[in-house]
Every structure is written in structure tokens, then in C-alpha cells.
Amino acid sequence: MKVLVAVKRVVDFNVKVRVKPDQTGVETANVKMSMNPFDEIAVEEGIRLKEAGTAEELIAVSIGTSQSQETIRTALAMGADRGILVETDVAVEPLGIAKVLKAIIEKESPDVVIVGKQAIDDDSNQTAQMLAALMGWPQGTFVSKLSFEDGKARATREVDGGLETVLLDMPAVISVDLRLNEPRYASLPNIMKAKKKQIDTMTPDELGVDVAPRLNTLKVVEPPPRAAGVMVADVAELVDKLKNEAKVI
Amino acid sequence: MSVLVFAEHDNAELKSATLNAVTAAAQLGEVTVVVAGSGCGAVAEAAAKVSGVAKVLLADNEAYAHDLAENTAPLVVGLAGDYSHLVAPATTTGKNLMPRVAALLDVAQISDISAVESDDTFVRPIYAGNAMATVQSTDSVKVITVRTTSFEPAEAEGGSASVEEIAAAEAGGNSIFVGEELTESERPELTSAKIVISGGRGMQSGENFEMLDKVADTLGAAVGASRAAVDAGYVPNDYQVGQTGKVVAPDLYIAVGISGAIQHLAGMKDSKVIVAINKDEEAPIFQVADYGLCADLFDAVPALSAELDK
Numbered sequence: 332m333k334v335l336v337a338v339k340r341v342v343d344f345n346v347k348v349r350v351k352p353d354q355t356g357v358e359t360a361n362v363k364m365s366m367n368p369f370d371e372i373a374v375e376e377g378i379r380l381k382e383a384g385t386a387e388e389l390i391a392v393s394i395g396t397s398q399s400q401e402t403i404r405t406a407l408a409m410g411a412d413r414g415i416l417v418e419t420d421v422a423v424e425p426l427g428i429a430k431v432l433k434a435i436i437e438k439e440s441p442d443v444v445i446v447g448k449q450a451i452d453d454d455s456n457q458t459a460q461m462l463a464a465l466m467g468w469p470q471g472t473f474v475s476k477l478s479f480e481d482g483k484a485r486a487t488r489e490v491d492g493g494l495e496t497v498l499l500d501m502p503a504v505i506s507v508d509l510r511l512n513e514p515r516y517a518s519l520p521n522i523m524k525a526k527k528k529q530i531d532t533m534t535p536d537e538l539g540v541d542v543a544p545r546l547n548t549l550k551v552v553e554p555p556p557r558a559a560g561v562m563v564a565d566v567a568e569l570v571d572k573l574k575n576e577a578k579v580i
Numbered sequence: 581m582s583v584l585v586f587a588e589h590d591n592a593e594l595k596s597a598t599l600n601a602v603t604a605a606a607q608l609g610e611v612t613v614v615v616a617g618s619g620c621g622a623v624a625e626a627a628a629k630v631s632g633v634a635k636v637l638l639a640d641n642e643a644y645a646h647d648l649a650e651n652t653a654p655l656v657v658g659l660a661g662d663y664s665h666l667v668a669p670a671t672t673t674g675k676n677l678m679p680r681v682a683a684l685l686d687v688a689q690i691s692d693i694s695a696v697e698s699d700d701t702f703v704r705p706i707y708a709g710n711a712m713a714t715v716q717s718t719d720s721v722k723v724i725t726v727r728t729t730s731f732e733p734a735e736a737e738g739g740s741a742s743v744e745e746i747a748a749a750e751a752g753g754n755s756i757f758v759g760e761e762l763t764e765s766e767r768p769e770l771t772s773a774k775i776v777i778s779g780g781r782g783m784q785s786g787e788n789f790e791m792l793d794k795v796a797d798t799l800g801a802a803v804g805a806s807r808a809a810v811d812a813g814y815v816p817n818d819y820q821v822g823q824t825g826k827v828v829a830p831d832l833y834i835a836v837g838i839s840g841a842i843q844h845l846a847g848m849k850d851s852k853v854i855v856a857i858n859k860d861e862e863a864p865i866f867q868v869a870d871y872g873l874c875a876d877l878f879d880a881v882p883a884l885s886a887e888l889d890k
Contacts (some may be wrong), residue, residue: 347842348707369824382830425679426688449824452705455691460649460679469650469755471614472676475817485758489817490672491771491826492590493762495647500754509807509824510817545688549701549714557849560870566883569855569873577853577870579832580775580799580888 332386334377335441338370340402341452354550369447369516371508378410386395407525408517414530431462434538448506457505469499475510581609586668591617594626596772597669599733604726605667606632607696618645631735636743643751650752653680670725687719708823708846730830757758773802775832780806782837791881822847840865
């Protein structure tokens, strides 16, 4: 089986982002960048499929500026076999990402595509579903358990009411949720080895994909701040405040 | 402008998230609700009574019983020609379906909107709600999911829409529903409860959540959790409040033993009143709390129970 994972370079999850004074976006200059945490889980799952003998090859794709190469290197250091960078300075929306991935799939013919359920920058949660639509493939979204049997994918999904399990024909698109696995750290020897692994670079134009945004961002602002609260001395004072000041119980 | 709202339901009952989506949709134009399911006639009747709904479309077919997006997306795409906007609540069902619909229509999808500025301009949170983006769609059809906590629910009674049965679209057939394990609870739904009490890593075990259950039962509250508590296996995944879990905005949110990572704050900071109980006075949760109590939760929560029972 051949597995393709998509990885996105995002502001590190520990960074408290700041809105730019001109309201065009958030400050990303001199800010720590990392692989989207959900994509790390996708990469880890691909590696485990290889280790289990279920998958033979794991390809990591990233779409973004030349710096996204670092994110691909991280995936390679974790255990992916080779990388593909689709280089563009456009902030590509999920629909454009899905179209680029479709073009890659047509070249590479993977049996399963695994992606994070959402990126922690734009919080869209769309790419897997859009890619599945464009390919006419089934989708297993928000997956916390994944196995393959008799040429089908069995995916347990985290849904609002609990868990749901679906059986998908292959090829399929999977989007992963937090509980699927715990991603490994790349070891130093593997980081060194990853430097020799192959990364092919191409552009959306070369793939014949239009990635022009469909949404104009008119402004980005900070959410209204919460008014400062007070500390209470004990439970009795807390209950009194809730009853008589806030009037919520 | 005419708006199609995809109803959230379990084939028996219309879920309240639909009511919030109807409110957002009504700001855009005349609202039609589509109910896709199996044996879901009662849901369509309920949707027809919702205030502000002009028409209900009922697609009753076995293929729609479990909301498989492979089956429901072609149905919605088939209806799309008559509408300027396609709207669903940003539940796991809506999030699973609407991007698939949008891609089939070759349009963007606008996730989790918190306000409608005009018929093509919407506000949505990004970066875990640490920034609010105003975005304008250039597409002919707007495909939208709605942050339910940002819109008041429409009145469940008072409307008298007609119900029209529509034919099923061709089912995808490439995915099969196998089964589900739903968390049984007599308590209110987390996303629509007036009071929520959540526990974090500080709870130390699943058994200790019984202390929160007791308070919840006294207050008529729902019980939630931080990611740390879910990852540790104290409670099921559907308890998770946060950026990638559920977003809640109750009148009262009580955070117990939760440090307050930005990913958790993203899911609860729009609550009207926030109470934090934590023994670490430096915990970031106190920065968003209206009332902070620096105390050991194993003393404070039983004391809270006792005080409320007085």
C-alpha cells in the first residue's frame, strides 16, 4: 500500500498570536513555526502502517512557501520516505490545496491519503472532505482508530455524541483526530538521514492547478477582551457571588 | 436571497444546533430546511414549526440514515441551484458534509462563522479564536457552517412551514456505517447547556469526575473536560471543550483543575460567567475567570456541592 500524507507549516501551537496593527492578518515574522500538530499525527500513522508492513511507501506533501521544505524535512526525519513541495507564495485555501493534492494523487496513485483534521492557523477543517469530493472517494473524518482489512479501511470517528465506525472502499481519504496516536520525536540520526532523502519541488502552475483564493480577507482583529475578574476567598463567597452578583445560579 | 439549512437530527428529534443555524440563515434570506434521514418524518414536522422557516424539504431514504457525507453531499448539491447560501451548524455532521458539498460545487467553504456582516461577508474565528477574520466570498454560492454559540436559537414553535417530500439522490455506496458508541447521559447537551462544569488534568482520574457529576446534577449542568482529561482517558472524547473539540458559551462555566491552555480557552471564553477552581494561582485560566478560587479541588468541589445543597 502506498500512503500519502499532507503537512502544513503553521505558527507553533504554543505561540500566542498577535494581530498586525494594520489588521491584515496575524504576525508571523520571527514567530516559531512548526508542523501542524494534527498533521504530525497523520505522519505518525503513516509510519506505523509502514512498520506494521501494511504500507510500503510514505510520501509527505506540503504546499506553501519554500520554507515549507523544513516541514517536509520534519516528516522525513520522523520516517516518511520522500517529499513533494508544491511551492507558492499564495496563501492557498483548502479548495486550492485539495486541487493540488488531486493533481499529486493522479501522478502518485496512493491507496490512502491521510491528513490532519484541521490546521491550527485557519481552523478550517475542510481539506480532507474537499479532496475526497474531488476524487469521488469516500472520507473518514476526525478518525481516532484506523485499520485496514480485505481492501477496505475501517475508521472510528470522533463525533459529537461519541464514536462512530465506518467501513470505506479504497482508495480513501482519512482526516485524523487527536486520539489516533502520539507522534514520535525525530531522533538525531534520523534528522541527519532525512537530509539525504529526496524532495521534489514543483509549482501549482506546473500541475495545472488554479490556487487563486475565493475569499477576500477584509480585516483581522483581536477578539474583545474579557473584563478582569476577582479572586474569592472560599466556596461560600463564590456561591454568594454567583447567586447575588452574577445571578447565574 | 434564499437559504438552505441542513438540519441536524438523529432521525427522531431535531437537534437544537439547527435552531442556531436557522437564526444565522434568517439574516441572509428566506429559510428552507432540508431534513435528510431515514424514518425522519417527525423531524420534518418539528422543523416546520420552527419560527422563521418558510419551507421544509424531506428526503427520507435509508441511504441518509447515518449522515454519510458520500450520500448526503450529492443530495445537497442537487438542491443547490435554487439557493444563494447553503448553511449547516458547525457540528461534526456539518463539518463532515459541507466541505464535500462546496468542493463538488467548486466553491470555497466558510467555516464556523460567528457573525453575518452582509450576504457575502462573514466573521469567523481563526487561530483558536485569538483573532477574528472578516472574509468576503467571491463565489456564486456561499457554503457556510455556523458557530452555534454565536447565534441565539430560533423559536422551536410558532412557524407553520409546508413539508415537501423530495426524491433521494444517487447514494455513493463507497462507505458503510458499521456502528456507533454514543455516550448516554440524562444531562443537557454540552453545547446548549446553560451551565457547564468541566474538569482537567487536575481531576487525576475518571472516578473523581463523579464529584463534578454531583454538582452538575444539582445545577442542571452539563459536564465537560479539557483535552488533557480526555487524552488521559478520564472521560470520553465527546466531553472535550476547546479549539478542536466543542465550543460552548453557557451562562456559567466552571473550570475545575484546568490550567487554561489557549486551545481550551478557545472553546469556552465566550461564556457569560467563568469560574476557575485551581490550586495553582499562576494558572492562565484565572486570566479569563470572572471568579477565581485558588484552592485544592478535592476540598473545594465537595464544599461547593455542600453549599449548593444548603
